[in-house]
Amino acid sequence: MKIRTFVATASLVASGSLVAFTGSAQAALYTTCVGDGGAVTVNGDLVVPAGQSCTLTGTKVKGAVTVQAGADLVASGATLNGGVSVGENAYIDLTDTSVKGALTAQGAFGTHLQGTAVKGAITANQGFLYAVDSTLDGNVRAQSGELYVSGSTVDGSLTGEANQYSDVYDSTVDGKLTVNGNALGGVLCASEVYGDTVYNANSDTLQLGGEGLLGSCSGATYLDGNLAVTDNTATAVLDNAIVRGKLTATNNSPVLQVGELARIRGGITGETTAAGAASAAARSFKAAPQDRGNSLAEKAAERAAEARAEAKAAGATHL
Template sequence: MKIRVFIATASLVASGGLVAFAGSAQAALYTVCVGDGGAVTVNGDLVVPAGESCTLTGTKVKGSVTVQAGADLVAADATFNGAVNVGQDGYLDLTDTAVKGALTTQAAFGAHLQNSSVKAGITATDGFVYAVDSTLGGTVRATTGELYVSGSSLSGALTGERNLYTDVYDSTVKGALTVSGNSLGGVLCASEVEGKAVYKNNSDTLQLGGDGLLGSCAGATYFGGDVAVTDNTATVVLDNAIVRGGLTATGNTPALRVGPLARVRGAITGETTAAASAARSAKAAPQDRGGDLAKKAAHRAEEARADAHEAGDSGL
């Protein structure tokens, strides 16, 4: 039986702040963060313990970052060289922060990225992913949650599967875009998709470019490849969009509606109907999804900051 002896690194110890531990039976160095941390370098991994809150400003973590169940991590101007993992009901809030590894959330409350980057992809199951003005590398995949991307650049594929919705505004997706099984459909607004776009088995409403049933959208949408809209029970409108490939529209109830500002360069397969000018037919949006997520994220972040401040300042 191995006995693990933990030795606190004195230079990082502070009440309620950052505490680094090195195990004699384990070579890795890791740091526990409870409270407020500043512009220091963490040479190993960083852990936010279950149910605790940590705020970081200007911090660099050379290892991985783990946000345990029910914990919160709010970081600004930080750099994480490794992967970031968020547990059940955990929350991650990043502003002006670079993640050089992958971001994984599992049944988390959510992840909010603002002016941040994730180099090696995002995998999220349950909870929300809310990315604004961010740079996302690798593959971004969100399942059974909420996915909202705005003003962002994605170098790989984007997949929203069995979410409430998958909404993409003013963004560039250099890989494929797949939206499937979303119960409230999705929006693609003033964006560019360079790979193939697939919308299948969605319900409620799909607004692909232009003004539409979910509200106003200024700016055209560009599809660099083929677009497949299949087997949806959603009301689907394609307008103010250029499709450089072909369009497949089969198995949709009702049929895909194509507006007067839509241009399809390739062949059209399946059933489509003409839609009136979206500007005349648009209904008021039932909710501002981005606004709702912003409020949800801001409330959790505010609570996390208060809890971290109460735990104490690391003095670093």
């Protein structure tokens, strides 16, 4: 028989709610957070209840973290020793934070990682995944949303599947990079990929290094493995990049454009054409690549600000 036990906390203050429960006589302690939490240690799991907001500053959570449907978790300088689960229309914003388990977002509004280290795999199904200046040790997969990675290191594979777009800037991917079925294509700029790189069945625009219809990209891109650009209906340009392996460019309409600053070490299979300068008129119909990042940053900042305000209104909580 399950025993629901309330564990009183003597230092619970104001109207905030950081309270602990046990799910059974043998179950690990877990804590619900509604409001502002500070530099305390949560010995078990932490749950942000549905529709509520929690902010954590310098907090250590020894167990798993669950952000329930419609809830918000904004954490800075936190240490999360377990996995993190983010529910439908929920939001998680982690700055200078360490996550030692996997991070899974299912139908979430979005996931924002800034200066954050995640040891486990990251899976985002719907919503955006926006990672800046972060270290991601596991495989990263974003599907049916938006993917933007900048100034980051991915030790595993990086996959953008059926997103609006998948953009990678100034980042290192130690595993395979796969961008498949993105409606607005993607950008690969000033980055290094040490596994194979695959762009397949994308639409609109693909800018793989160098100048393109999406704008300017300073810095060269290095692809240590093979590059496959196949079955795309996107305008695709490869330039200012070194491909150490072979390039496969088949069934693209229009055909892949290869600029004069592209170096293909392993030869070319398929059809390519020389890249021409993008006209000013063409550029005027496209957002510059940083605009997508700015748009996501604004979206994340707005949701985080709302979450902080709601947490503040709920009150400060100390253990």
